[in-house]
Amino acid sequence: MNVNFAERAHNHNWKLDPIVRSLLDTDFYKLLMLQFIWKNFPQVHVTSEVVNRTVSVKLAERVGAAALIEQMEHVRGLRFRKSEMVWLAGNSFYGTRSIFEPKFLEWLERDFRLSGYEVMEQDGQLVLRFSGLWTEVTMWEIYALAIVSELKTRSALAELSELELDILYARAKTRLWDKIELLRGVDDLELSDFGTRRRHSFLWQEYVVEALRAGLGDRLKGTSNTALAYKHDLEAMGTNAHELPMALAAMATSDEELRASQYKVLELWQQSYGGALLVMLPDTFGTTQFLEGAPDWVADWTGQRVDSKDPMAAGDEYIAWLMRRGRDARGKRLIASDGLDAEDIVRLVAYFRGRIRFSAGWGTLLTNDFRGCHPRGEDTLEPISLVCKLMTVEGRPAVKLSDNARKSTGPAEEIARYRRVFGSVAVEGALVVV
Amino acid sequence: MNVNFAERAHNHNWKLDPIVRSLLDTDFYKLLMLQFIWKNFPQVHVTSEVVNRTVSVKLAERVGAAALIEQMEHVRGLRFRKSEMVWLAGNSFYGTRSIFEPKFLEWLERDFRLSGYEVMEQDGQLVLRFSGLWTEVTMWEIYALAIVSELKTRSALAELSELELDILYARAKTRLWDKIELLRGVDDLELSDFGTRRRHSFLWQEYVVEALRAGLGDRLKGTSNTALAYKHDLEAMGTNAHELPMALAAMATSDEELRASQYKVLELWQQSYGGALLVMLPDTFGTTQFLEGAPDWVADWTGQRVDSKDPMAAGDEYIAWLMRRGRDARGKRLIASDGLDAEDIVRLVAYFRGRIRFSAGWGTLLTNDFRGCHPRGEDTLEPISLVCKLMTVEGRPAVKLSDNARKSTGPAEEIARYRRVFGSVAVEGALVVV
Numbered sequence: 001m002n003v004n005f006a007e008r009a010h011n012h013n014w015k016l017d018p019i020v021r022s023l024l025d026t027d028f029y030k031l032l033m034l035q036f037i038w039k040n041f042p043q044v045h046v047t048s049e050v051v052n053r054t055v056s057v058k059l060a061e062r063v064g065a066a067a068l069i070e071q072m073e074h075v076r077g078l079r080f081r082k083s084e085m086v087w088l089a090g091n092s093f094y095g096t097r098s099i100f101e102p103k104f105l106e107w108l109e110r111d112f113r114l115s116g117y118e119v120m121e122q123d124g125q126l127v128l129r130f131s132g133l134w135t136e137v138t139m140w141e142i143y144a145l146a147i148v149s150e151l152k153t154r155s156a157l158a159e160l161s162e163l164e165l166d167i168l169y170a171r172a173k174t175r176l177w178d179k180i181e182l183l184r185g186v187d188d189l190e191l192s193d194f195g196t197r198r199r200h201s202f203l204w205q206e207y208v209v210e211a212l213r214a215g216l217g218d219r220l221k222g223t224s225n226t227a228l229a230y231k232h233d234l235e236a237m238g239t240n241a242h243e244l245p246m247a248l249a250a251m252a253t254s255d256e257e258l259r260a261s262q263y264k265v266l267e268l269w270q271q272s273y274g275g276a277l278l279v280m281l282p283d284t285f286g287t288t289q290f291l292e293g294a295p296d297w298v299a300d301w302t303g304q305r306v307d308s309k310d311p312m313a314a315g316d317e318y319i320a321w322l323m324r325r326g327r328d329a330r331g332k333r334l335i336a337s338d339g340l341d342a343e344d345i346v347r348l349v350a351y352f353r354g355r356i357r358f359s360a361g362w363g364t365l366l367t368n369d370f371r372g373c374h375p376r377g378e379d380t381l382e383p384i385s386l387v388c389k390l391m392t393v394e395g396r397p398a399v400k401l402s403d404n405a406r407k408s409t410g411p412a413e414e415i416a417r418y419r420r421v422f423g424s425v426a427v428e429g430a431l432v433v434v
Numbered sequence: 435m436n437v438n439f440a441e442r443a444h445n446h447n448w449k450l451d452p453i454v455r456s457l458l459d460t461d462f463y464k465l466l467m468l469q470f471i472w473k474n475f476p477q478v479h480v481t482s483e484v485v486n487r488t489v490s491v492k493l494a495e496r497v498g499a500a501a502l503i504e505q506m507e508h509v510r511g512l513r514f515r516k517s518e519m520v521w522l523a524g525n526s527f528y529g530t531r532s533i534f535e536p537k538f539l540e541w542l543e544r545d546f547r548l549s550g551y552e553v554m555e556q557d558g559q560l561v562l563r564f565s566g567l568w569t570e571v572t573m574w575e576i577y578a579l580a581i582v583s584e585l586k587t588r589s590a591l592a593e594l595s596e597l598e599l600d601i602l603y604a605r606a607k608t609r610l611w612d613k614i615e616l617l618r619g620v621d622d623l624e625l626s627d628f629g630t631r632r633r634h635s636f637l638w639q640e641y642v643v644e645a646l647r648a649g650l651g652d653r654l655k656g657t658s659n660t661a662l663a664y665k666h667d668l669e670a671m672g673t674n675a676h677e678l679p680m681a682l683a684a685m686a687t688s689d690e691e692l693r694a695s696q697y698k699v700l701e702l703w704q705q706s707y708g709g710a711l712l713v714m715l716p717d718t719f720g721t722t723q724f725l726e727g728a729p730d731w732v733a734d735w736t737g738q739r740v741d742s743k744d745p746m747a748a749g750d751e752y753i754a755w756l757m758r759r760g761r762d763a764r765g766k767r768l769i770a771s772d773g774l775d776a777e778d779i780v781r782l783v784a785y786f787r788g789r790i791r792f793s794a795g796w797g798t799l800l801t802n803d804f805r806g807c808h809p810r811g812e813d814t815l816e817p818i819s820l821v822c823k824l825m826t827v828e829g830r831p832a833v834k835l836s837d838n839a840r841k842s843t844g845p846a847e848e849i850a851r852y853r854r855v856f857g858s859v860a861v862e863g864a865l866v867v868v
Contacts, residue, residue: 004438163648170607177601177809214597375611 019150019202020075023112024084024227026142027196029238031088031226035104036244036272037134046137046247047392050128050144053385058124062380063151065119068126071147076114085109087230094235096276114140134393138243141388145197148386149368153200156380164375171373172200176208179342179366180215186349189216190359192237193223194337195367198383205367209234212366221359237361239277239305240269242400243390245284250393255421263295278302279333283309283403286424291321299325303333305361309403311336311348319356329356337361341369453584453636454509458518458661460576461630463672465522465660469538470678470706471568480571480681480832481825484562484578488818492558496814497585499553502560505581510548519543521664528669530710548574568827572677575822579631582820583802587634590814598809605807606634610642613776613800614649620783623650624793626671627657628771629801632817639801643668646800655793671795673711673739674703676834677824679718684827689855697729712736713767717743717837720858725755733759737767739795743837745770745778746785753790763790771795775803 037044052059080088085105093099100108115132117140128144130137157165183189193212199205209228212220222235229236245265252258262285270278278301282290287309299322306314311334319329334356336348345360352358370381389409390398399410399418408415419425471478486493514522519539527533534542549566551574562578564571591599617623627646633639643662646654656669663670679699686692696719704712712735716724721743733756740748745768753763768790770782779794786792804815823843824832833844833852842849852858 004441007438161648163645167607167611167645170604170611173601173604174608177604211597211601214595 016070016074018074019071019147020078020143021202022084022227023075023078023080023139024230025146025196025202026139026226027194027224027238028093028226028229028236029224029240030139030142031100032238032273032277033240033244034108034135034138035100036240036269037138038104038107039101039272040268041134041247044134044247044251045132045394046134046390046398047129047131048137048140048388048390049130050126050148050386050388052125053387055125057384059126059148059152059384060121060124062155063126063148065121065126067151068119068128068147071151072117072144075143075147080109080112084230091236094276099273099276112139114143117144128388129391134247141243142197145386145388146199146202149198149383150201152384153381156374156378159378159380160375167375168370168373168381171375172204172370173207173211175369175373176211177215180211182342182346183219184215186219186346188353189219189345189349190221190357191216191219191345191362192221192235192359193225193228193366194237194361194363196225197388198364198386199367200370200381206231208367224361239279240281242281242284242307244269245281246390246398246400247393249285249418250390250396250398258418258421259293262290263293263298266298266301279305279335281305281307283307283314285401285418285422287314287317287403289422289424291317296325299327303335303357305335305337307338307402308407311338311344312351314403315348315352315356315358330354331357333357333359335359335361337363339363339365341365450504450508452508453505453581454512454577455636456518456661457509457512457514457573458664459580459630459636460573460660461628461658461672462527462660462663462670463658463674464573464576465534466672466707466711467674467678468542468569468572469534470674470703471572472538472541473535473706474702475568475681478568478681478685478828479566480568480827481563481565482571482575482822483564483825484560484582484820484822486559486818486820488820489559491818493560493582493586493818494555494558496589497560497582499555499560501585502553502562502581505585506551506578509577509581514543514546518664525670528710533707533710546573548577551578562822563825568681575677576631579820579822580633580636583632583817584635586818587815590808590812593814594809601809602804602807602815605809606638606804607641607645609803609807610645611649614645616776616780617650617653620653620780622787623653623779623783624655624791625650625653625779626655626669626793626795627659627662627800628671628795628797630659631822632798632820633801634804634815634817640665642801658795673713674715676715676718676741678703679715680824680832680834681827683719683852684824684830684832692852692855693727696724697727697732700732700735713769714738715741717741717748719835719852719856721748721751721837723856723858725751730759733761737769737791739769739771741772741836742841745772745782748837749782749786749790749792764788765791767791767793769793769795771797773797773799775799 088100089105113136115130115136118129120127120129126148128148130140160168193209195205205225206228209223209232222237223229224236224238226236228234245262248261248265249258252261266280280298280301282304283306304318315334318334322329322332334352340360340362345362348360349358364383368383374381392398397411397414399414400408401415401418401422401424402408522534523539547570549564549570552563554561554563560582562582564574594602627639627643629639639659640662643657643666656671657663658670658672660670662668679696682695682699683692686695700714714732714735716738717740738752749768752768756763756766768786774794774796779796782794783792798817802817808815826832831845831848833848834842835849835852835856835858836842
């Protein structure tokens, strides 16, 4: 009776349903790291690669290279919009104004570009390789991961009828709300959405973040997704990642320089951001050796993020270390971000209550938990462990040891050399779920 | 960008969101009984009442009389549409053509009217009373129950935010699909939707029926809802209800006539519908006495519906009775319709497999199972036990004993007289859930 002719015609003719709709649709720490790289390493060349750690899932059978390239080219065609630039310049992040320098923002608006890339197929896996200036390569990480993740989602959704899709989302929403009800009971909860990279889809991440806010109020501290923070007046969360210590380590020319590089990163970061954003990520080459060998000023940093060690063990270790260094742990932050689910978060809040300011960075099991939701019982919508890792820096291999040997990256002989230099032992850690 | 101005303006201005959109939106057996009454008792006057058996729920606090009257008047203004009449005349029901006589259909289209009614409030309960010719009163039953049920739903929904509504329906859909998955495993399942009267809403009943068809294929035998059968090309299911034996009993002028009336109904029914639709409902005054005293031709009927006795006990009793009467139960039908849920259905199919042709008439727990789905944990969306019962026939009280004393209706002294006449004992049956 009341047909919307324009909408109907448009819906039957659109060219692309974009996955990344804005350059802000990335983790906030990528922008902080981009400014850091732009400032300190504007001429360094790197390569990086998207890798699927869940080898049992043959990604190339689900995600077509043509669709992938179409989405990647769409991102390359995006520019920061005026209103987005105004927001980046005028907003306070972590209570600090003008975190981005005017010159950086000028460059971001005018000169920022994404590097070229290659798409290949190997053993049923998609390989996506980026190379160019570090400033051009680094931002690909989140865009590329989110694109691959959502294309995988779409290929699974395409098999389902309208009713089956309805059931699927009903189940996922039921699951989500059950988690929120569990977390509602925890008064001193602090959590953030860290789930951009492996999300089911952009719209699902947005739904999840809005549900969290409605259900948890200000116990939701923010989201790592800059576009969602902008759109929904949330705090943009995150500081830095393994990429930085890995790159500085790769550029080191001696074993001494290599060992020192992990603290050199912190020094440079502190210079770049003053007293703000001082959250360290000590597990790149093993947390224990990092803490033991750290100069005393490292204990003045605001906190640490735990990304590969058992969070309870890592928190205990950090608290004991702070005590030995004469610092009060109760003023420090401990952020867990490795494969958390709601039950883990409840346990961790209770475990650290009164000892350290714990907060949860909730990732894939927040934004892509469709386990058991498929209406035909298939596993095509379960999350996989997709990562984008730095491969080389100025032609030299990049390495991560991590506290969990399953998460280490780099050529075997380099991993061995790093282990020798850092004195880290290979700890076979927990199975990597996501 | 692309605002549908017409739709927006319409949505902000509509007068009524009707609950009953068509006179076909009723249980099919009401139409069969209407023809029966039109044919055999066109001048009889009756009264009937909507009663809420769940006294803990104060209906008047949730459902406003004005909204109720508005919906009732909407139904009174409806007429059978031409295409609906063509369908009633031309469709086969239970494999039989022309089940409705041309003269009846003519009357239905031209002269059918709904009686007047009173709306009152007593002890926090809504009382809805109908009086008039039986042909004018009888059809109110389903329209009125569905209206009260959906108005109660709407008052609960009005408390919820958009996100909470989304969670609510996600949970209800998850529940529904879990039930369907359970039933999918039962190959020789036969079930029908019997959930019109106490449904959550018309649209939810429609969703449920479509989901059942998608999930169970032709194991869904049909729906009692004539409008849904018409719209979705399903079989319209149902034959007759307690209303008929209750009315004939009320009209009996002696104890002998009273005792005989329960078989007189069957005789008249058989005359009206020939060999078709021969499903009896023996529990009106107690199943056991009904079967024991039945003339031999009653054992030739196609089957029975079990509406108040434990279905296993009732089925066993029926099978044993058929055997004593020299009939093969394997050719007969047993239809259970009292408060069934999916697990009950699975158990009953297994119990009667190979013994009798069992099928389930799935009612309120199909079309209104929102138990535990409320996003704030409230019980406002849980189904209640709403019934519409015949109160008087030609000024004499109408009585039902039932196999479950909790379901008996009528004045206490009349119930006592009926018990004496029928020799039925009061059996305190299962708690009435819905």
